[in-house]
Amino acid sequence: EIVVTQSPGTLSLSPGERAILSCRASQSVRNNFLAWYQQKPGQAPRLLIYAASSRATGIPDRFSGSGSGTDFTLSISRLEAEDFAVYYCQQYGSSKTFGQGTRVEIK
């Protein structure tokens, strides 16, 4: 099983700042099949990025994904109030496993 590890556990930032979230897989992810989701309290997760760098429909361009192999990054260029949430990465190159999440909180 591919283990996916996210860092940091919590990111404390101010609105307008840039957020960089990391996702590392224990083995190379086939075809860079890596997705990112956002979850707000009491809500279902929402797909942001798939195939490492493709934005899902309706996702603002301040969200971008990059990386390949075992190391992937989600960047949020300028944090807005609605971006403070928990973010999960998921690999789907071999079965499917999620990271443990990164909480982006207001500093």
Next chain:
Amino acid sequence: EVQLVESGGGLVQPGGSLRLSCEVSGFTFSSYWMAWVRQAPGKGLEWVANIKQDESEKYFVESVRGRFTISRDNAKNSLYLQMNSLRVEDTAVYYCVRDVLGGHFDFWGQGTLVTVSS
């Protein structure tokens, strides 16, 4: 508008059974893989199972294999999860999700809570 509506959650004793249902609308159900993803209280996400359009392929996370079954009824636009031999650690919100080509999940229901407790 794509909608996925789960039902069937509730309180069940360890060793018991429960059947979850998910009714979908807003897209051609029979054209998509579907899946269940769960989230224990205060914890992260865990993929549980997924199923191909014609039920010819079904996959499960190791922890539920042999206890849970997944099925679908394309005529009723519905997805199901039969959960048997339930354990305390199966307690979670269960989400019905649309699975793109057996990969990532682009639409999610609001979830149904399953509590396994004596």
